[in-house]
Amino acid sequence: MDAKRKDIHNSDIPLLCRACEARHQGVCGALSTDQLVSLNKQSTRKRVNSGVELIGETQRTDSYANIISGVVKLTKMMADGRQQIVGLQFAPDFLGRPFRSDSGITADAATEVNICSFPKAMIDRMIKDTPELEHKLLEQTLKELDEARDWMLTLGRKTASEKVASFLSLIATHINPEWESGPLSFELPLTRSDIADFLGLTIETVSRQMTKLRKEGVIVIRNNRMVEVPDLARLVERASA
Amino acid sequence: MDAKRKDIHNSDIPLLCRACEARHQGVCGALSTDQLVSLNKQSTRKRVNSGVELIGETQRTDSYANIISGVVKLTKMMADGRQQIVGLQFAPDFLGRPFRSDSGITADAATEVNICSFPKAMIDRMIKDTPELEHKLLEQTLKELDEARDWMLTLGRKTASEKVASFLSLIATHINPEWESGPLSFELPLTRSDIADFLGLTIETVSRQMTKLRKEGVIVIRNNRMVEVPDLARLVERASA
DNA sequence: CGCCGTGTTGATAATAATCAAACGCAGTGG
DNA sequence: CCACTGCGTTTGATTATTATCAACACGGCG
Incomplete structure (x- = not known):
């Protein structure tokens, strides 16, 4: 050899x-x-x-x-x-x-x-x-160009609620690349302030939409930063994209 | 030779x-x-x-x-x-x-x-x-990536008025690449509906902001599509970018 | 303990969307 | 020539969404 x-x-x-x-x-x-x-x-x-x-x-x-x-x-x-x-x-x-x-x-x-x-x-x-x-x-x-343009659609045409769901979907699918199915939990890499700057919203609106998603059972919020997604499909649906 | x-x-x-x-x-x-x-x-x-x-x-x-x-x-x-x-x-x-x-x-x-x-x-x-x-x-x-990201800032963080001014600035600087100074006039390549879809607004809001800019003397509107910009710097200022 | 950073919640205000009507203009046909 | 229509646009009145202002909750830390 x-x-x-x-x-x-x-x-x-x-x-x-x-x-x-x-x-x-x-x-x-x-x-x-x-x-x-x-x-x-x-x-x-x-x-x-x-x-x-x-x-x-x-x-x-x-x-x-x-x-x-x-x-x-x-x-x-x-x-x-x-x-x-x-x-x-x-x-x-x-x-x-x-x-x-x-x-x-x-x-x-x-x-x-x-x-x-x-x-x-x-x-x-x-x-x-x-x-x-x-x-x-x-x-x-x-x-990156594809991602930027996807996000332009989010920024320009989605509601606050859809924006937050879009963000959570994005993180959920990127933070843990090798995930198959079932519940999914992760730590948000951004503060509420960062999330707001990513979504073109204020921190208050982000917070309100997060609690709304929580009350509807789409996500579980553990420690402000720790989020659990029982059913990713349901979250993605809220992002309507 | x-x-x-x-x-x-x-x-x-x-x-x-x-x-x-x-x-x-x-x-x-x-x-x-x-x-x-x-x-x-x-x-x-x-x-x-x-x-x-x-x-x-x-x-x-x-x-x-x-x-x-x-x-x-x-x-x-x-x-x-x-x-x-x-x-x-x-x-x-x-x-x-x-x-x-x-x-x-x-x-x-x-x-x-x-x-x-x-x-x-x-x-x-x-x-x-x-x-x-x-x-x-x-x-x-x-x-294109740079342009997309510039526009993300426009979509996420600018007011309707700034968005319309940003759009007009964009067109003004692209439609006539070899322009030096002085007044500038051009035909808008997009309908109001397209402009709205570009800016993440409704056509009514686009129209209102255009009339506002017209009344303030920043632009002159000839035939819905024909626009004249007496002072580009003043327009760019409204775009605050 | 008080304080700071971060996040939530509530009350109110501002902005843009929605609904509705009318305009200007080009093309059509009586 | 003049109604008549269709389309894109403007304008007005009202509503919905989100921002702003303000207060409070929670956890970490000197």
Whole structure:
């Protein structure tokens, strides 16, 4: 048998990458073992607390990152302070904007977040050599575009009640990717204030609609943050999408 | 001098492509002269009337296209009929979704539209050979993502008045790309009903806010569709973005 | 214990939706 | 030529939804 083995055997793949989701579903899946090794030398794992800004005004960003765990919120703000969350990112999403430095968006850790961060320059160079990497980025960007447009429908045309149900459905289906059927429980990655900014509502309206859903038995609220969904189909129905 | 001349001299570039915006700002800019020639053999120019569906339920789409002129609206619809326009596309935007057939969006001609249409399979093959083409697609997709997120802020956090001003600003800056300063007039590519679906409002509210802007002198309304903007800065101010 | 951050609940106000009517205009046909 | 119709739009009156303002509840923590 050959001394140099194939990918599947993991022989040469950097330790940190072996268990990493980004290698399977994320952008790193486009890279050869050699590229993984050299990228790995320059990459650093970081654990950031909830609330920390990852990309934005203060954080001049000369690096990209993969999300290993946790939830990142993308926010747009108006001059007078009104703000709108324009996207949530989960593992193993790629974090950062290729070819452009600023698009008026800040990215903050919504929960405790673990990222694998690499120098911008290195990725930009790898993109040139590896079309497959650019392909992965295009795929993620298309996915984000679909999600953004889905949410535009939610923001523009749904009632407060439908909005909250849509949000809960979104979280329910993203927080626990390998779920089959039956009851489902999770911790909300966002505060009521964040949820309001995501839905284009006020915190009071969010709160009222949550209690409404609770009283109707669609959800069970444990500790403000812990939510249980006895029947996901019933929740999705309320989101009417 | 060489018999085979460079791109700039246009010698070998297909007639139809020579004056086409898509070759400069659009995706065709990624292609070699040879590729343009072979693509041109398979491509067809089409003129479609306002209201015609370009991509959607009825129109199973095995082709992509470049917009030569006119405005295309991208719409999402809910089961009960509520709908939201999630994007507008202008020349020389690329029309069609790579790698995916359906994303629940329909594309309709909002005005009379001219497109240059090519077989899906041909582009998909060219993408494999020409990383630069995929790069162009990524750039357009990133642009659309930015626009979608900008609009999410509009939908979620702006007042009806700000929304209408935002819409007018958007059209004013896209309909006439080479504009310097001074008054500006244009024909709205959308009906009031479309505008309402774009802004997440009703037609009545759109109409009321338009008259309000008219009475305040921010815009002049000629023939329902014809709008004049004496001072763009003043309009943009109303959009507070 | 008091305080702060977060979330809920209630009363009232503002905003936009809904319902209803009429307008302007283009096309049609007597 | 002039009603007549149909469509997109405007305007008005009223209602519904959500925001705002305000008070309170709960849990953690100095």
